[in-house]
Amino acid sequence: MSTALVFPSASLLGYPRIGRRRELKKAVEAFWAGKIDQSALEAAGQDIALGTARRLSELGLTEPAAIPGTFSFYDQVLDAATHIGAVPARFGELRNENGQLDLNAYFTLARGTVEIQPLEMTKFFDTNYHYLVPEVGPETNFSVTSNRIVEQFEFALANGFETRPYLVGPVTFLLLSKASEDAPAGFNPLSRLEDVLEVYAQLLTRLGAAGASWVQLDEPALVSDQDVPLAEIQAAVARAYDVLGDAPERPAILVSTPFGALTELLPTLAATKIQALHIDVFKGAVPCADKLALLAGKIVVAGVVDGHNIWRNDLAESINRLEALASAGLTVTVSTSTSTQHVPHDVTEETQLSTQLRSWLAFADQKVTEVVTLAAHLVDPASSAAAVAEATASIASRAGAKGVRRPEVRARVAALTPADFSRSEYSVRVAAQEKSLDLPALPTTTIGSFPQTGEIRSARARANRGAITGEEYARLMREEIKRVVDLQEELDFDVLVHGEPERNDMVQYFAENLEGFDVTVHGWVQSYGSRCTRPSILWGDVTREKAITVQWAEYAQSLTAKPMKGMLTGPVTILAWSFVRDDQPLGDTANQVGLALRDEIADLEAAGIKVIQVDEPALRELLPLRRADQGAYLDWSVNSFRLSTAGASDGTQIHTHLCYSEFGVIIDAIDGLDADVTSIEAARSRMEVVNDLENHGFGRGVGPGVYDIHSPRVPGLNEVRELLDTAVKHVPARQLWVNPDCGLKTRGYAETEESLRNLVAATKEVRAQLV
Numbered sequence: 012m013s014t015a016l017v018f019p020s021a022s023l024l025g026y027p028r029i030g031r032r033r034e035l036k037k038a039v040e041a042f043w044a045g046k047i048d049q050s051a052l053e054a055a056g057q058d059i060a061l062g063t064a065r066r067l068s069e070l071g072l073t074e075p076a077a078i079p080g081t082f083s084f085y086d087q088v089l090d091a092a093t094h095i096g097a098v099p100a101r102f103g104e105l106r107n108e109n110g111q112l113d114l115n116a117y118f119t120l121a122r123g124t125v126e127i128q129p130l131e132m133t134k135f136f137d138t139n140y141h142y143l144v145p146e147v148g149p150e151t152n153f154s155v156t157s158n159r160i161v162e163q164f165e166f167a168l169a170n171g172f173e174t175r176p177y178l179v180g181p182v183t184f185l186l187l188s189k190a191s192e193d194a195p196a197g198f199n200p201l202s203r204l205e206d207v208l209e210v211y212a213q214l215l216t217r218l219g220a221a222g223a224s225w226v227q228l229d230e231p232a233l234v235s236d237q238d239v240p241l242a243e244i245q246a247a248v249a250r251a252y253d254v255l256g257d258a259p260e261r262p263a264i265l266v267s268t269p270f271g272a273l274t275e276l277l278p279t280l281a282a283t284k285i286q287a288l289h290i291d292v293f294k295g296a297v298p299c300a301d302k303l304a305l306l307a308g309k310i311v312v313a314g315v316v317d318g319h320n321i322w323r324n325d326l327a328e329s330i331n332r333l334e335a336l337a338s339a340g341l342t343v344t345v346s347t348s349t350s351t352q353h354v355p356h357d358v359t360e361e362t363q364l365s366t367q368l369r370s371w372l373a374f375a376d377q378k379v380t381e382v383v384t385l386a387a388h389l390v391d392p393a394s395s396a397a398a399v400a401e402a403t404a405s406i407a408s409r410a411g412a413k414g415v416r417r418p419e420v421r422a423r424v425a426a427l428t429p430a431d432f433s434r435s436e437y438s439v440r441v442a443a444q445e446k447s448l449d450l451p452a453l454p455t456t457t458i459g460s461f462p463q464t465g466e467i468r469s470a471r472a473r474a475n476r477g478a479i480t481g482e483e484y485a486r487l488m489r490e491e492i493k494r495v496v497d498l499q500e501e502l503d504f505d506v507l508v509h510g511e512p513e514r515n516d517m518v519q520y521f522a523e524n525l526e527g528f529d530v531t532v533h534g535w536v537q538s539y540g541s542r543c544t545r546p547s548i549l550w551g552d553v554t555r556e557k558a559i560t561v562q563w564a565e566y567a568q569s570l571t572a573k574p575m576k577g578m579l580t581g582p583v584t585i586l587a588w589s590f591v592r593d594d595q596p597l598g599d600t601a602n603q604v605g606l607a608l609r610d611e612i613a614d615l616e617a618a619g620i621k622v623i624q625v626d627e628p629a630l631r632e633l634l635p636l637r638r639a640d641q642g643a644y645l646d647w648s649v650n651s652f653r654l655s656t657a658g659a660s661d662g663t664q665i666h667t668h669l670c671y672s673e674f675g676v677i678i679d680a681i682d683g684l685d686a687d688v689t690s691i692e693a694a695r696s697r698m699e700v701v702n703d704l705e706n707h708g709f710g711r712g713v714g715p716g717v718y719d720i721h722s723p724r725v726p727g728l729n730e731v732r733e734l735l736d737t738a739v740k741h742v743p744a745r746q747l748w749v750n751p752d753c754g755l756k757t758r759g760y761a762e763t764e765e766s767l768r769n770l771v772a773a774t775k776e777v778r779a780q781l782v
Contacts, residue, residue: 016263018225018287018310018344019077021386024267024318025177025350026067027375028082029537030059031357036541039084042114043122049114056084057166064172070376071383076225080163080174081350084114085121085540087229088142088187089130091179093117095210096156099146099191101127112156121540123722131189131695132539132721134632136231136270138319138353139546139588141539145184147200148191153210161217168222176218180228180266181207181251182244186237201239204247205254212258219260225287226262228255233280234271234291235636241275248279256284263287265312269349270319271295271636281305292332293317293348303339311341316373316381318349321358321548321590323373324381326395326402330388337389345386351375354590355534355545364529368550371409374534409550410594414527417552424602432653433685435661437711440687443661447621448574452781453735453749453774454505456714458668458690459578459624460517460754461495461510462763471515488513489566496570502767506574506622509567511756517580517626518588522547524559525607528589539721542757547589549600555607558614565618574664577615577623579608581667582651587629597633598647605654612659624666625655627684628753631669631677649683656686664688670716670753675703688712692752694719694726698734701741713742716752717773718766723758725765731773744781749774 029035038055041047047055060082067078083090092098093112098105098120105116121143123129130143160176167174179187185207188200218226230248237244255264263286272295273280273288280288281302287310290298294317297303313336315329336343358364358374373381388395409415434440466487474484495510514520522528528547535543560577568575582604586597608625615623630648635641656665667684670692681689693700693715700715717734718726738747749770755763 016286016310018263018265018312019072019074020344020389021072021074021383022077022175022312022344022346023067023072023079023351023379023382024227024229024269024289024314024347025079025081025352026063027352027354027356027536028059028063029535029543030062031533033535033543035059035084036543039541043118052084052114056082060163060167061170061172064167064170064174066376067379068172070379072379075173076175076223078167078172078174079177079227079350080160080167081177081352082163084117086141086143087177088135088145088179088184089117089121090159091184092143092145093120094155094157094160094178094214095207096154097145097147097151097188098156099130100150100193106156110154110156111158123724125724128695128697128719128724129722136235137633137636139536139538139544139629139632140353142187145188145200146191147185147188147203148194148198149203150193151191151203153203153206155210155213155217158217160214161221164218164223165221173222173224175225175227175265176223176262177227177229178211178214180230181211181255182247183230183232185247186232186239186244199239201243201247204251208251208254212255212261215255215258215261215264219262223262225265227265227267229267229269231268231270233268233276234273234295236638245276245279248276249283252280252283252285265289267312269314273298277302278305281309286310287312289314289346291348292336294319297332297335300339303336303341306341309341311336311343312346313343314346314348315385316345316347316378318347318351318378319353320593321354321372321374322593323371323402323405324378325406326381326385326399329381329385330395330399333385333389343389345382345389347378347382351378353536354378355531355536357533360533361531363532367408367412368529368548370405371550372548412551414551415594417526417554420552420554420603423606424599427602427654432650432657434657434659437685437687440661441711444664444687447662448506448664450505450574451778452744453747453778455749455771455774456504456506456576457499457508457751457767458754459508459511459576459626460514460756461508461512462758462760463512463756464491464760467491467512488563492563492567493570496567498764500571500573502764502771504573504767504771506576507567507571508576508578509563511578511754513563516544517754518585519545519547521559521580521585522549522589525553525555525604527551527553527603544588549586549589549591551592553600553603553607555610559611561611561614561618564615564620568619574622575620576666577612577620579611579623579625579655581625581627581630582608582655583633583648584627584629587632596647598651601647601651602654605651608655609658612656612663616660616663621662622664622666623659624668625652625686626668627652628668628670630680634677645677645680645683649680652684666690668753675700678703678707678709682707682709686711688714688748690714690716690748690750692716693738694734694752695721698737701738705741709742710746712746712748714748714750715742716750718751718770720751720753720755720758723762725762726769728769728773731769732776735773735777739777739781
């Protein structure tokens with residue numbers, strides 16, 4: 012281990028890795044399409060990582076190890092899996108002649124093949140980022156199967172930047188893993204800790220030999236309640252960091268604990284051989300004096316700047332927290348609460364936003380400046396005076412700005428009564444809907460969006476820059492809607508969708524049509540892999556001035572005698588996939604959005620739409636990491652959905668959709684939504700959810716997905732049939748719907764058509780069997 016124990020006074024936990032203009036997305040997708048080879052992709056990755064190092068240095072992160080080495084081609088959890096050889100047996104032998112997992116193997120785990128399903132995907136703690144779930148069993152053969160973490164450090168060092176290598180910590184890696192298909196019942200991946208530590212220690216030794224002075228091991232699972240008993244986790248943490256502390260010639264170790272307060276496990280980490288501990292004191296409070304005393308001799312890296320949202324930091328309050336830590340006699344440095352991979356690059360590029368709104372915001376680059384300012388304050392308090400005054404004035408201006416508080420919106424929310432959150436009994440509704448819709452057993456539908464072709468994106472871009480008129484754009488969208496409706500008629504679907512060609516994004520589309528929001532031009536963040544989104548900015552009270560979706564749904568319904576779904580995004584998802592105001596409770600904001608959607612549903616019903624889907628794929632995402640906080644969240648989140656839908660008539664069938672969640676955790680909340688039909692991701696997890704549904708006795712319509720749309724592979728007819736057979740064994744057939752896991756926006760038409768044909772054909776076979 013290096014004898015130098017000086018940690019940089021200012022640093023980040025991580026930085027956006029997709030490139031300022033999504034260069035990584037473009038390079039990765041070009042590699043997948045065979046347009047560039049692996050060496051070209053590697054070069055593109057090096058350019059992005061080097062560009063990040065240069066930018067962070069320009070912004071003030073100039074000390075050795077201040078720049079985090081968090082670049083990834085796809086996902087940081089997948090990176091850890093491929094470094095230590097966590098490859099499920101179904102993939103066969105992916106290692107090359109040198110025993111390593113190269114980029115082809117890496118992407119095979121992420122995307123699967125025609126015959127092999129990829130790793131499961133789920134949400135990363137309480138973010139909108141998705142990670143790939145490792146699979147670990149007694150048979151998993153751990154060894155160093157990638158040297159990429161060392162090579163990336165060496166490349167940066169050769170170009171003049173000593174970065175801080177990053178890896179998901181061993182305890183979090185195993186807590187995020189699931190038991191492999193070959194593991195015995197009750198197997199706990201954490202039982203493989205000793206074998207994993209041996210490989211981690213080898214990687215640390217390699218990093219030390221390469222010249223790394225610090226390494227960052229990320230342990231967010233330690234701030235979240237787990238199903239594993241606390242005592243077992245405490246023992247694992249103690250063992251892990253004693254073993255890694257003894258690794259020969261290792262760098263100094265920083266353990267980072269983002270996303271909340273480190274409580275029970277702070278004493279455990281304090282007693283280990285690590286040199287620095289990051290604690291999130293933005294979302295979590297400053298620990299009490301007794302716990303701070305335990306950190307004597309450790310460097311405390313204080314996460315006082317929010318890495319998860321985009322609001323300007325209250326520098327005065329952050330200084331109070333830093334001084335509370337320093338007054339305990341600790342060595343304190345400044346960082347972000349989480350990686351800034353969850354926010355866009357630079358707010359100064361958003362010139363279409365008002366000067367006032369921009370003054371309230373801090374994207375990743377601005378957060379670096381805040382960190383540097385706060386670090387300078389610890390050395391020279393006078394140096395921060397001007398910045399503190401400016402931040403305080405900006406926060407005050409936001410509080411009194413026009414549109415932040417709308418009296419008419421607040422009065423409407425205040426007047427709500429319990430009756431506004433309830434519909435008739437389900438038995439009454441289902442009888443009315445059966446009469447109105449006359450659907451067969453196992454009705455088929457899709458989740459909403461169809462592929463967004465190059466022609467659709469081109470038309471939207473031309474309309475945005477004024478190259479075509481609004482009337483011409485509407486004509487092109489109607490042509491695409493007709494194409495989608497005709498295709499569904501030809502495939503013989505039972506409940507149709509219009510395909511959403513007019514929507515750039517399922518949240519941004521509503522943000523552009525509701526008061527209280529603004530949208531960005533360059534504000535891209537990574538959702539998973541090469542998939543990027545532009546979260547909208549919800550800064551004020553929300554209201555709907557006019558109908559948003561009605562004209563498109565009404566036109567689509569005119570093309571078919573079959574039921575056409577009206578498609579809305581639910582209030583929780585609109586909040587979760589936006590950067591939401593932090594100056595009032597989330598439940599208040601959700602009810603404002605819920606009322607806007609309630610008005611939209613009323614207009615859809617008046618236009619003759621009998622099936623309306625209100626998507627809530629992010630319901631699980633915002634669930635607090637501590638169980639003690641979850642009840643209050645589930646109350647307001649469920650109620651905001653019910654407020655949106657409770658005005659619908661009995662004969663209107665309300666659908667909702669959820670994806671990539673541990674559904675068993677929130678099955679009561681899903682039931683509480685009181686939707687008539689709930690579609691749920693199930694294909695990639697191979698129908699695991701049906702056990703939760705059966706055990707709960709879920710009594711309304713449900714569509715566990717049979718087609719994983721997050722991979723380009725086409726599920727064969729037999730594969731879909733097997734999934735349906737499994738579903739029918741656990742859920743009464745009268746309740747079952749058949750649908751893909753999620754919307755089809757990111758897929759191509761060829762694979763979509765083939766997959767949907769298999770879906771319908773398999774459904775007809777199972778229907779015949781039921782008869």
